[in-house]
Amino acid sequence: MNALARTETPILAGPSQTRRQAARDDRDSARLLPGLLLAAGIAAPAFALRHLPGLSSFSPMIIAIVLGIAFHNLVGTPAAARPGVAFSMRKVLRFAIILLGLQLTASQVAEVGATGIAIIAAALVATFTFTVRLGRLIGVDQKLAELIAAGTSICGASAVIATNMVTKAPDEDVAYAVACVTVFGSIAMFVYPLLPGLLQLGPHAYGLWAGASIHEIAQVVAASFQDGQQAGEFGTVAKLTRVMMLAPVVIALGVAARQRAKSSRAAQSSPAAPMPWFVLGFVAMVGINSLIDIPAEAKAWIVSLTTFLLTMALAAMGLETDIRKLRAKGLRPLFLGLAAFLFIATFSLMLVKLLG
Numbered sequence: 327m328n329a330l331a332r333t334e335t336p337i338l339a340g341p342s343q344t345r346r347q348a349a350r351d352d353r354d355s356a357r358l359l360p361g362l363l364l365a366a367g368i369a370a371p372a373f374a375l376r377h378l379p380g381l382s383s384f385s386p387m388i389i390a391i392v393l394g395i396a397f398h399n400l401v402g403t404p405a406a407a408r409p410g411v412a413f414s415m416r417k418v419l420r421f422a423i424i425l426l427g428l429q430l431t432a433s434q435v436a437e438v439g440a441t442g443i444a445i446i447a448a449a450l451v452a453t454f455t456f457t458v459r460l461g462r463l464i465g466v467d468q469k470l471a472e473l474i475a476a477g478t479s480i481c482g483a484s485a486v487i488a489t490n491m492v493t494k495a496p497d498e499d500v501a502y503a504v505a506c507v508t509v510f511g512s513i514a515m516f517v518y519p520l521l522p523g524l525l526q527l528g529p530h531a532y533g534l535w536a537g538a539s540i541h542e543i544a545q546v547v548a549a550s551f552q553d554g555q556q557a558g559e560f561g562t563v564a565k566l567t568r569v570m571m572l573a574p575v576v577i578a579l580g581v582a583a584r585q586r587a588k589s590s591r592a593a594q595s596s597p598a599a600p601m602p603w604f605v606l607g608f609v610a611m612v613g614i615n616s617l618i619d620i621p622a623e624a625k626a627w628i629v630s631l632t633t634f635l636l637t638m639a640l641a642a643m644g645l646e647t648d649i650r651k652l653r654a655k656g657l658r659p660l661f662l663g664l665a666a667f668l669f670i671a672t673f674s675l676m677l678v679k680l681l682g
Contacts, residue, residue: 361410361642364403365418368393368641369634385544386633387483387640388508394644395501403645414642416491420604422635423488423572427611428620428628430566437560438534438567441681446538446568449674453479454575457666466659469495472579473503474659478666481569482507482542487639488572491604492580498651500643505652506663511541514671519552529557531678537564539674541667570612573605 372390375381381389397403403411435443454475461471476489486503518540522532536550536557543565550561620628 358410358413360404361407361412362414362418362638363410364407364645365394365411365414365638365642368397368644369637372637372641373634384508384512385483385542386637388504388542390637390641391483391501391504391644391647394641395647395649396644398645398647399649407645411642411645414638415487415497415646418635418642419487419639420491420607422632422639423484424604424607424611425628425632425635426484426569427608428615428625429632430570430612430615432612432616434563435567435570437563442534442564443567445534445674445677445681446564447571448677449538449670450479450568450571450575452673453666453670456669457662460665461659461662464658464662466662467495467499469493470499470503470655470659471662473499474506474663474666476575476579477503477507478510478541478663478670480572480575481565482511482545483640484569484636485572485575487636487643488576488605489579492576492583496651497643497646498648498655501647502652502655502659503663504640504643506660506666507541510663510667511545514540514667515545515549518549522553522557525675525679527678529554530560533557533560533562534564535675535678536561537566537568538678539670540565543569573609576605 369386369390372386372393375389376384376386438446457475457478458468458471461474462468466474472493473486473489473495477483477486479485483504486500486507490500518532518536521527527535532553533550533556536546537560540546540549543562546561546565547558551558
């Protein structure tokens, strides 16, 4: 009889468990809503502000993190919003990075050619390695150095926040790294168009150089199209190819973090760094976009949605950033960002001149 009761109990409790789970889901959704609305409420004006004179060259992601930092330090992030803000920085970000894969196809990568891909990959690896090692030499925290390295060598703010899913650096480190890649990427955006004639670079070579070395996609587009349509189109494709390399870099960093955690005595009581499976989703979306012809209208909508979700994630990052902690970092990370920018610019130019 007791055995029968034990076997029947889970069956009888099923509907009750379902109702309790539904109630918990409702409570979780209600807890997330204030933070999600706040992050979206900052992301929306960031899109609008980029249409103002002087701000059109900045991505809405950059504007959003500035607005988020200003709100947090002048007004204060409400306690009720914190769960939704944290959700935006993690779950929303992962989903946006997966959708980012729909902006690239295998055929676009093929247009760059084997030599172009080799130049982009070599510049990325060399810059990342140089930045991390220089950071160690000048006393910059390893996690912050890795974020600056990722943002400089791959794709600016998007790479910084994607890399942080593995490095787990403080939000102030993320904000500092985003600031570095924004400042020096913006300098490149204005300086690069002055150099093709001086450096004797044709449209193809200049586009490849811009795509292989400038930080943000928007900055590459702005700089490369200054030298004409051909340079602009090739620079954009080269940059998207560089974005594709986000996947192996983040996976490699995840594996390295797991190995460090396993070998550390302090990590015995804490879980190892998670494998960034969302990056595999990014690769899967590239494959889908390569095999399926997505209508232009749908693709434009997806691109806008992806940018908005990334902007929400950066707004959430700003809402967790304390300026006092940023100041405490000092000028050494800024110097590291400058050195990384100069390295990728000169190293990639050398490769373009020799091989491109």
